Amino acid sequence: MSKAPTEVSLPRTTRGKRPVFFDDPAIDQMMTFLIELTTEVAVLRERLDTVERLLDAGVPVTREAIEAYQPQAAVDAERNAWRDAYLKRVFRMHPSANAQAGDPPQGSGV
């Protein structure tokens, strides 16, 4: 309570019991690493996309120009379509043991 507003560091962990979804909790931890890493790649990709769009527009690429870049609705829609397709590629499931031969794998077309 006595901290100055400039000194506040918000808590990054949640109070409460964390569930375990996999047989080995290490896999739960690995999934967090993997999802965070997938997110980092998407962020990097978007930064590159911004750089390319600045170059296309003939704007000198500076850190300031990247920060100031505001995507138009059409760019946003294009980026969302990329994010959606990218997620589906990365989190591609193996076909389940129950699936009949020739069935599309689980998670495809979702």
Added chain:
Amino acid sequence: MAARAEEIPTPNIDELFRPTHDERARQSFVSMLRKHAIIDLRAAVRRHYESEVAPALRDRGAEPTHWRDIERVMEPDPLHRLYSTLRYNAQEMCYLSVQPAIERALPEMIDLARDLATRNPAGGTLRLDPEFEVPRYLSALDVHLAPGWVTAEHTEDDVSQGAVVGFGGKVFTGQHPYRKRPGVVAESIAHWIQRTRPGFQPRRILDLGTTAGKNLLPYKSAFPQSEAHGIDCGAPVLRYGHALAEHEGIAVHFSQQNAEHTRFPDGHFDLIVSSFFLHEIPLKATRNVLRECHRLLRPGGLMVHMELPDAASVSEYDNFFWNWDTHNNNEPFYTNYREQDPLRLCAEAGFLPADAFKLTIPDAASFGEERYARFLKGELAAPPHGSGGWFIFGAERRG
């Protein structure tokens, strides 16, 4: 001087949130991650269950008849595990992705909220209770995996949890087809009230567990002559909500009170509402809240809660789907709440059984007026809760 002050628009506390390019990219991606889990994978898990898992069990004469049996079968399923881990991690990342920008903006946000709480340019009020005791069920864990949830205070006159819950919520709903705009639940309920009770003009409205008033403000727009009140246990969310409402130019009265036992007099309100609230508190507290609603409503008054559909209103598979949040989203009272019959809860609180109702109403923003007219005539059902419809229950208070 006064005339000049009126010309200056009230600053928007939300605009002090200025994420960097990469922080914005992260937030946008997390919105899509969350959509991938809650929309796409949710549907894929269901298809997988219906087309592969259930038939295989049926062949063995072991088809589940209770949602807990479905849960037992599905928990080790690889697709369900992927869905679960993506949903859980995306939920955490909603809040993690907004925290750095909030930390940077915090000093300015607090200054602005303080200033608006002194000036009240729109005519609203903010009443906090320094002696307020946060109930244990709220302080013991972080609901929705939001670190600090609505009550944590990290500095004097803190608003940070208002920003964390608000902006985290925007990431959460960013790609959800029916939740992109804030306040859609209140808009839908207000629309339903106006269409089903054309003469109903509430003088005083109360929203319980209002957080920053997202689902309170639309009632003031729908019923402009009303006096609108919002209560919550969390001071930071109320401070934030007050600053937002003053910017919007909407006079709303926020106060820090426990909905189980408020300070308002008997029969003070014509309309009492809540959304996404009762399933977060223990059943005992829910019963107290409903009794308090009965006390606070004037004769002829109306109570409407948007809630999760109760277990008896949906299929066993849907119960399996909904109850996931109980253990995996820090909502420990969720399953027990859903086991209750809302109509019976109303009767226990003092409402006449004949005056209680439960139904799914259409999402006003997406349903369309022509279809709405057919819904009112009983020709068309509303889509399921969360997929274009909202489940509500409540009662009128007679006499």
